[in-house]
Amino acid sequence: ISEHDSDSHSLYERELVVRKLFQYRSKITTDFKSIQAAVDAAEPFTRIKIKAGVYRENVVIRTPDLELYSENPDEPAIILSSGAPCIKIEGLKDNHKVKISNLRLCNRGIRFDET
Helix, strand or coil, rough: CCCCECCCCCCEEEEEEECCCCCCCCCCCCCCHHHHHHHHCCCCEEEEEEECCCCCCCCECCCCEEEEECCCCCCCCEEECCCCEEEECCCCCCCCCCCEECEEEECCCCEEECC
16 A cells, blocks of 8 residues: 545545555555555545455444545456455444445445444
8 A cells, every 4th residue: 555645635635555466666555455454544535446366354334434446447457355354334423424436345235334
């Protein structure tokens, strides 16, 4: 994952990038190997751009006002879960948002747990 400042006109203040493989010769300052690691490191109003690939994990989102999306809509990142939802959103209040776009969720989809 790399951290970039996003466009000042955007609602989101930070952007994290998930990469399936570590790239040694890049300008990446912070690398994460999973979507969950990016979500855990994210602050409110962070965009998480996910590179193409299959991510075998169950992601739990507790941070408000995040956006998760595939870098390339024509080759969406795939979250493949086992036994639990691909993405579980918990502990957020009604006025908080999580935006998820262009991701393929396999096996269990999304679950919302209210506070």
